[in-house]
Amino acid sequence: MNPPESNVPDVQYPIDAQHITRVFGKVVATHDLTLRVERAKTCGFIGLNGAGKTTAIRMMVGLLRPHKGTINIMGMPQPAQAHAIKEFVGYVPDRPNIYPWMRVSEAIEFVKTFHRRWNNERSAEMQKLFKLEPTRKVKHLSKGQAAKLSLLLAIAHDPPVLILDEPTSGLDPLVRDEFLEGVLAVTAQREQTVLFSSHTLADVQRLADTVAVMHNGRLLLHTPVDQLLDQTKRIRAVMEDAQGPHEAPPGLLFQQIRGREWLITVEKFSPELIEFVRTRNRVSHLDVEDMSLDDVFKDIVRGQQEAELAREAV
Amino acid sequence: MIQLLKKDLRVHRMALFAAAALWTVGPAITWLGWILRGENTSKYLGDYIATMGFAGFFVTVILGALLGGDAFAAERRDRTADFLAMVPVSRAKIILSKLILSIVIISILWAMAMGTLILSTVATPTEFHEYNGNQQSVWYPILCAMSLTIMAFGTAWLLSIFLKEPLGATILALMEMAAIMTLVGIYLNWHPMPDAESFWMFSYLPLFVGMISWVAGSYYYARRVEP
Amino acid sequence: MRIEPDNPVPIFQQIAEGIRSAVAAGIYRPGETIPSVRAQALALLVNPNTVQRAYEQLEREGLVISKKGVGMVVSEQSRAAAQNGVGQSLRTAFAQTISAAKSSGLTRTAVDRHYRNAWTDTERAGNP
Numbered sequence: 001m002n003p004p005e006s007n008v009p010d011v012q013y014p015i016d017a018q019h020i021t022r023v024f025g026k027v028v029a030t031h032d033l034t035l036r037v038e039r040a041k042t043c044g045f046i047g048l049n050g051a052g053k054t055t056a057i058r059m060m061v062g063l064l065r066p067h068k069g070t071i072n073i074m075g076m077p078q079p080a081q082a083h084a085i086k087e088f089v090g091y092v093p094d095r096p097n098i099y100p101w102m103r104v105s106e107a108i109e110f111v112k113t114f115h116r117r118w119n120n121e122r123s124a125e126m127q128k129l130f131k132l133e134p135t136r137k138v139k140h141l142s143k144g145q146a147a148k149l150s151l152l153l154a155i156a157h158d159p160p161v162l163i164l165d166e167p168t169s170g171l172d173p174l175v176r177d178e179f180l181e182g183v184l185a186v187t188a189q190r191e192q193t194v195l196f197s198s199h200t201l202a203d204v205q206r207l208a209d210t211v212a213v214m215h216n217g218r219l220l221l222h223t224p225v226d227q228l229l230d231q232t233k234r235i236r237a238v239m240e241d242a243q244g245p246h247e248a249p250p251g252l253l254f255q256q257i258r259g260r261e262w263l264i265t266v267e268k269f270s271p272e273l274i275e276f277v278r279t280r281n282r283v284s285h286l287d288v289e290d291m292s293l294d295d296v297f298k299d300i301v302r303g304q305q306e307a308e309l310a311r312e313a314v
Numbered sequence: 315m316i317q318l319l320k321k322d323l324r325v326h327r328m329a330l331f332a333a334a335a336l337w338t339v340g341p342a343i344t345w346l347g348w349i350l351r352g353e354n355t356s357k358y359l360g361d362y363i364a365t366m367g368f369a370g371f372f373v374t375v376i377l378g379a380l381l382g383g384d385a386f387a388a389e390r391r392d393r394t395a396d397f398l399a400m401v402p403v404s405r406a407k408i409i410l411s412k413l414i415l416s417i418v419i420i421s422i423l424w425a426m427a428m429g430t431l432i433l434s435t436v437a438t439p440t441e442f443h444e445y446n447g448n449q450q451s452v453w454y455p456i457l458c459a460m461s462l463t464i465m466a467f468g469t470a471w472l473l474s475i476f477l478k479e480p481l482g483a484t485i486l487a488l489m490e491m492a493a494i495m496t497l498v499g500i501y502l503n504w505h506p507m508p509d510a511e512s513f514w515m516f517s518y519l520p521l522f523v524g525m526i527s528w529v530a531g532s533y534y535y536a537r538r539v540e541p
Numbered sequence: 542m543r544i545e546p547d548n549p550v551p552i553f554q555q556i557a558e559g560i561r562s563a564v565a566a567g568i569y570r571p572g573e574t575i576p577s578v579r580a581q582a583l584a585l586l587v588n589p590n591t592v593q594r595a596y597e598q599l600e601r602e603g604l605v606i607s608k609k610g611v612g613m614v615v616s617e618q619s620r621a622a623a624q625n626g627v628g629q630s631l632r633t634a635f636a637q638t639i640s641a642a643k644s645s646g647l648t649r650t651a652v653d654r655h656y657r658n659a660w661t662d663t664e665r666a667g668n669p
Contacts, residue, residue, distance in 0.1 A: 042588055063399055065539040079539045086402040097397040101324055113317045114401045180586050188579040188589045202546040206587045226551060238644075285644050290549025 008088065011075040014039055014161050014193040015060060020069035022055055029055040031217040033069070037195050037210070042187065044208030044225070045197035046297055051214040053197040054094060057165045060195070061091045073161060087117055090154030092164040096146040100139035104132050104149060108156075115157040122186070123156040129182060144175030148182060155186050162187065164196035168203065176200075180207065205229075205293040213297060215304050225293065232296045233269035237262040237277055238285040247280040249273040254303035265291070265299040318403065318411035325394075326415065329384045329480075333377050333419055340366055340373075341430055348437055364434035370427030371459035376488065377423060378463040381416045382470025383484030386535065387477050399541035409532050420463060431456075454517075461521040466491055468524030472531035475538075491520075544585050552587060556595035558630050564604060564615055564623035571619050574612040575605060602626055 015037040022029045030052040037043040047053050058064040060071055062082035071078040074088045098107050112118045127134070130148040138146065147167060154162065168176045180203065187194055198204050204211055205225060212222040232253070242260045249266060251273070256263040266273055274286055323330070344366045351359060389395040398408065470487035477483045542559035544552055560575055569575050578596060582589040596613055599605045604623055605613040642652045
């Protein structure tokens with residue numbers, strides 16, 4: 001069932017979306033979105049609900065046509081070559097959509113028929129790992145089991161590209177770990193290019209090489225996780241006078257003033273910023289805090305929301 | 315392909331059941347009546363069977379709309395259309411599978427209706443055979459019904475590509491047909507057809523409308539990105 | 542070994558520290574292999590590239606040696622190197638604690654006193 005590996009195109013950016021724009025009536029779901037994921041890297045795609053992640057993913061996967069821009073998956077244009085691309089992409093949707101009347105074994109047989117690259121060993125291995133009962137009907141599967149079956153069907157044909165849309169949302173903590181184990185069991189080979197959107201930022205922090213933040217249809221940033229966490233820091237200043245002016249340093253993402261305590265989240269931390277705050281303000285104490293991805297994301301988004309409110313007020 | 319057919323057989327189960335139910339009741343009673351007739355061979359039994367036969371052809375119009383409406387809307391409503399879209403199978407094959415199923419069902423229904431009509435000629439005593447001299451005119455209503463079935467199917471199929479509710483597509487298709495037939499009736503009232511043959515020619519129209527709808531819908535669906 | 546994403550320490554460093562502690566504690570002895578990148582990634586549910594990065598750091602430190610066909614083998618000088626490494630992270634942890642204490646206004650004497658009391662507490666709890 002497995003054709004020689006030379007059939008798989010060798011592409012530097014297997015997921016390559018350029019300036020894609022999509023509207024639904026008056027709502028701009030994605031605006032001029034450019035996102036590239038490098039080969040064998042994992043990109044965590046984060047953003048609030050309604051930021052446009054699912055729309056972007058559906059366009060990448062070939063379920064939706066962008067109004068502007070181009071998408072290339074494995075070097076092939078989407079949706080023009082959607083049919084050829086399907087062999088090379090595994091997609092796990094946000095909600096399982098397998099025929100509910102099929103049994104697990106029937107669903108696997110069904111999908112297997114159409115994939116030339118189907119890997120029987122992989123399929124059997126995952127069935128065992130996930131403890132999926134072959135005779136159980138899909139509608140009788142628990143949420144976690146249905147998610148695992150979706151994953152199996154997406155992965156069993158050894159796709160070089162894996163795209164998952166909030167795959168662990170609504171799963172209980174134990175099942176979530178099992179699901180991620182299933183993903184890692186395959187991607188630990190470090191040959192696959194993975195894009196996954198998630199609200200569980202701890203997962204993104206652990207599993208992703210790069211993180212892409214979306215907000216209101218726009219991509220705010222796409223950087224390596226380590227780099228983002230190295231550069232984004234929170235300066236904690238204790239002011240002499242709570243009422244006095246607060247002159248914030250350049251690269252401010254978000255600030256919070258709670259009485260004498262002033263929390264400044266900056267995007268490119270350097271010791272000069274500390275000096276700036278110290279010399280321009282009357283501070284009695286300064287501290288620098290590291291931030292988790294959860295903290296960074298929230299402050300970035302809060303900063304954006306404040307900026308939007310300020311623009312609207314004008 | 316077999317997988318697709320098996321899948322479609324299950325997905326469009328309700329439409330198939332509707333067809334099966336209508337046709338087990340109709341001919342079952344009819345043919346049972348014929349078998350149990352005993353000494354009663356009369357014109358009325360023959361008439362009754364003939365009526366059931368014609369009725370069968372016309373009921374198929376509704377079933378055509380049912381099958382067409384179910385075609386794509388059912389899977390879109392269930393969101394399984396997305397699942398199918400991610401599997402490497404061409405739109406052409408998806409369309410073909412649903413078409414084959416529909417053709418088979420409609421053909422079976424027509425065959426059963428025809429069978430009932432043939433039974434009616436057997437059931438009617440020879441001296442009451444009204445159509446002896448003019449065999450052709452019995453075909454007019456039959457072919458008209460077949461043509462209307464294709465129109466119902468094609469229109470519902472086209473609507474099914476855009477709507478999310480199969481019954482919606484079915485009902486819209488039937489409403490559209492009723493509207494057209496009413497308009498045609500009004501037209502014929504003002505301009506009556508000179509003879510029966512012209513009337514028969516007229517039933518080419520629903521046939522074309524149905525086929526064009528089907529082709530246009532299928533072509534659009536094959537090219538569209540959204541499942 | 543557990544990975545805490547919320548912990549400000551980068552994940553690859555947490556992994557490296559975990560391995561160092563394990564070697565220092567004798568869980569992995571010189572000559573034995575530590576879990577492969579893939580196995581470790583699966584066990585911790587972490588990106589294998591991150592595990593790779595941790596292992597590369599440990600290799601640079603001299604804690605482990607990469608042996609073809611075998612894996613990452615704990616080196617002979619490992620225990621000392623590990624304890625040295627643990628010492629480094631201890632020093633960093635101390636620095637952070639001291640900084641926090643200072644920002645609350647505590648003097649060095651007060652911090653030392655708290656430190657001594659903490660030792661007494663752990664001894665009482667039964668940890669030698």
